Amino acid sequence: TVTAISGNDYQATLVLNGTEPSGPLSISLSYTDTMANILDAYLTTTDDSEVVYDQSAPEINIRQISSSNSNSNWAKVDDTVWVNFTANEALIPSSISVPIFNRPGTASTIYNNQGDQTFSYYIITNNSSDPQELIGFQISSFSDYAANPGVVVDGTTDGSSVQFDSEDPYPLVINNVIATGGTVAENYWNSTNTGISIAVTIQSDLTLIEGEFQILTMVNGNNAGALGTYVLSAGDIGIPKTVAGQENFE
Template identity: 30%
Template sequence: MLDSQELVDREGRYGSKTVIINTNDGSKVTLDKTIPTLVEVELTTNNKNSNYASVGDELVLKASASEGIVNKKILINGKLVNHTDLTAKQFYASYVFNNSDNDGIVNFEISFSDSSGNKGKVVTSSTNGNKIIFDKKPPSDFITGPVLSGGGNIVQNCWNSTNTHLTVNTPIEKSDTTLINGELEVWARIGANNWERISRPIKIVSDDLGKEKSISIREIIIESINGFKEGGHIDIKSIIRDISGNYTNGTPSENKIIIDQTFPIISRMTIESSNGYPSKAMVGDEIVIQFQADEKIQKATFTIYGKETVAENKEGFIWTVSHIMENSDPEGEIKFSHTPIIDIYGNPAIPTRTKNNDAIIDTTLVFENGNKFSGKWRYGNINGFGHYSWDGIGTYKGNWLDGKKSGQGTMLWDDGSRYEGGWALDEFDGEGTYYYNNGDVYIGEWKNGKKYGKGIFTWKSGNIYEGNWVDGKRSGSGVLTMKNGEKWAIRVLSTPD
């Protein structure tokens, strides 16, 4: 019903033309001719490089409108996605990429309208021009290139006591531009141990395409690889990631690096003459210098009165140098010198080197109490790889840190017991195996010199316990396997001290 008092006469008090000013039930109609717009549209991904995406990455689309939006339809790569309203004017949608998506620029489409039904112009681009590139193709397969030891005495496929770094070469495909701003990592493994990363991620730049990219790995990193020990073999591989995060594990390098840091010991170096009196010589007599090494060595050159002669290996580890005395040779005690005697792995018999202005001495020390050390001495203490023998106790071969056994090493006691595995502050630590001199064996975890964690104890009798250990004692649940094959699930309440 219309309120008659609200009728206004335009031609007279009761004229035929009137305007309705309001209704008595409060209803009204508003004319809205304004077309809604999206004033801000942003695209981002959870990828490390937010303008790129790979399989499993999430794209988030955020939008703000000029007015309240009622109806929305959002397509990403042609697929309808759900949205969430933050306010009447703001909303977002997300999409997780999968293998069905095509590589290239990600397409999207936003259709929308306001409460009056006015449809906005369909939006297909971000307001800041940002685009997302989807890439699901990993880098091409490749073989990790040559691995070369560096510093000191360089011997192919060897890591010796004088080396300071390894150089790892990795081929970068020339035609794959997605590798630009990608990353390269170097991984290593010794024996059957797990692969571990030994380099930080190295950025790949455009100049690297079509070349071998070289990465240098320092000595301290190499000698910290799990399982590092004398006689071990180091496998090296590279991993390449493109800018979207797709990666390819390279085939390990054909170069397997053998670890040999044992210095050759030269003994029984003698000189004698063919004269009837071996300590005397005259012109025409032959002078013979003879020495013995405890392992295979490289050929050494001796100089006698200015004449150079290469030592010859005629029998076993015995080497010989000969010189015929001439008129021009001066009278007196016969003097000679020689080049450093180096084993086939590059370890010198009496080595000293300097790195970063710190003296690193690879040497042998004999103490007054009969103990003996051969290895790396720096910063005024034992640091690095070395051998230590305690008179009447045993020998240790492995890694040291500030004079304490640390890292991987083997201790052999004079009573026949042996431990192989991890150390920390002179104590068994981490994974290790202890061979008792009575034939028992423990394989498992250690902490502060005691069995701690998971471990397997095998008695000489053939019985086996596999379970938990705390402070060197069996604890909690475990399985006891008898030598006849019977198995018992047990729970250890206490064990005698």
């Protein structure tokens, strides 16, 4: 339908019925002037404008979660948890809602990474009452620039996960301390001894993996410094760990 707007200005209107092919809509503007002259058709716009016909819903097939913790698979209070995802086409940033940890999507903050296709949403885990569990998320709403809504998705596509932990670790217990080297006398340190061995009970707490502990010493009630700092591996969990003093002890 062609409508005269004013003077020599006209507007052509087409209501799409769903049979049109997806992609930029083509135009062919042919006309005859008042003197019956038939002029060549125009096939392009003069301002490079175009309308893209899009019937396809956007998809988010790449989703990943991580945290700012030194171990990105865990998060504690005040850590930042990131949900990163990529769509197969540009999305309207304001249309996206990502509830993380069962909090409303408005509690998450968006970071638009590139071309309206790759985004990050994050929250600060400053609520110590959140459950001690894997942090879940859902991309509950999103739309492309043609306003086609996407289907709700949740979970990661790469197997990544973040466990929230707001509890302090159990206290470690020193079971035994033995002087080593030279003449060993139980419960005593003498001038011939060259080292010290400490047996520490490690609790069955998976959050201790890649954690560390430090052993401090006192002599005659005075602080004598640290014997060393020790890193825990998965094999140390739930069993006594024997470590040697890393610093001189005299």
